[in-house]
Amino acid sequence: MVGLALVFVSEPALALRPYDSTDADVAKQGEFELELGPVGLRRDGSKRIEVAPAVIGNLGLEGNRELVIQGQREVALDREPGEPRSAIVDNGVFIKQVLRQGTLQDASGPSIATEYGLLLPSVNGEKGTGFSVAGIVSQRTEDISVHLNAALAWTREHEPDLFLGAILEGPYSWVVRPVAEVFAEQASGGPRITSGLVGAIWRLRDGLSFDIGIRRAHDGNETIRELRLGLTWTFG
Numbered sequence: 001m002v003g004l005a006l007v008f009v010s011e012p013a014l015a016l017r018p019y020d021s022t023d024a025d026v027a028k029q030g031e032f033e034l035e036l037g038p039v040g041l042r043r044d045g046s047k048r049i050e051v052a053p054a055v056i057g058n059l060g061l062e063g064n065r066e067l068v069i070q071g072q073r074e075v076a077l078d079r080e081p082g083e084p085r086s087a088i089v090d091n092g093v094f095i096k097q098v099l100r101q102g103t104l105q106d107a108s109g110p111s112i113a114t115e116y117g118l119l120l121p122s123v124n125g126e127k128g129t130g131f132s133v134a135g136i137v138s139q140r141t142e143d144i145s146v147h148l149n150a151a152l153a154w155t156r157e158h159e160p161d162l163f164l165g166a167i168l169e170g171p172y173s174w175v176v177r178p179v180a181e182v183f184a185e186q187a188s189g190g191p192r193i194t195s196g197l198v199g200a201i202w203r204l205r206d207g208l209s210f211d212i213g214i215r216r217a218h219d220g221n222e223t224i225r226e227l228r229l230g231l232t233w234t235f236g
Contacts, residue, residue, distance in 0.1 A: 014115060014134055014149055014165070015056055015070060018199050018213030018228040019181045021149040021165035024113035024138035025104040026096050027060030030236050034058075037072070037230035045222045048077040054090075054230070064098035064105075068117070084124035091120040094132075103140040111138040119156050128156035134163075145169040149183070161187040169201070176202045179213070191220025199228070207234040 040051030094117030
């Protein structure tokens, strides 16, 4: 998915810091989970883009569901004449539903969830509206957590899109755990995107974690490099 003049690049609707994919868990009923990226820098080929802030809000609902609202501001540091300096992109509203309680809910076996919703228009970017639906499977052991994602979307440019992603995390009991993600995405008529990320999550205390991620991706002939810094704060 490519934004105006190839400066503002849309990301999948799925998101869990510092990834593009997500896990098969939701916020508890009545809790609010803020995923905030106050510092981010991306280089798309020769163009530098500041991503600040990137915001996702998750509100826990009854029935093992949550409401997800997201968006992020991007500032072009190397814009061409006539291009907007900033844009608000990746806007969306979704419902995430746990279909099977598993290890992420302190039960046995895999956790299974779905996430579906609307891809909303950008400000100074893609003007259309789309939708997406995803399936998520997660499994956690003492040594590793695995989260598998598959999503189908009708993009803001009204093209079909397929996203496949996988997250690997080190032992959840560690205060600082290593993490990694790979994903591939293909929109009809567009280049294939392949991406890899490595990083770490530092759990300062229950309900507050900080994260860092370093990402490298290929979007057709373009090479993308990105630094992500952020936090996840749960309260309520």
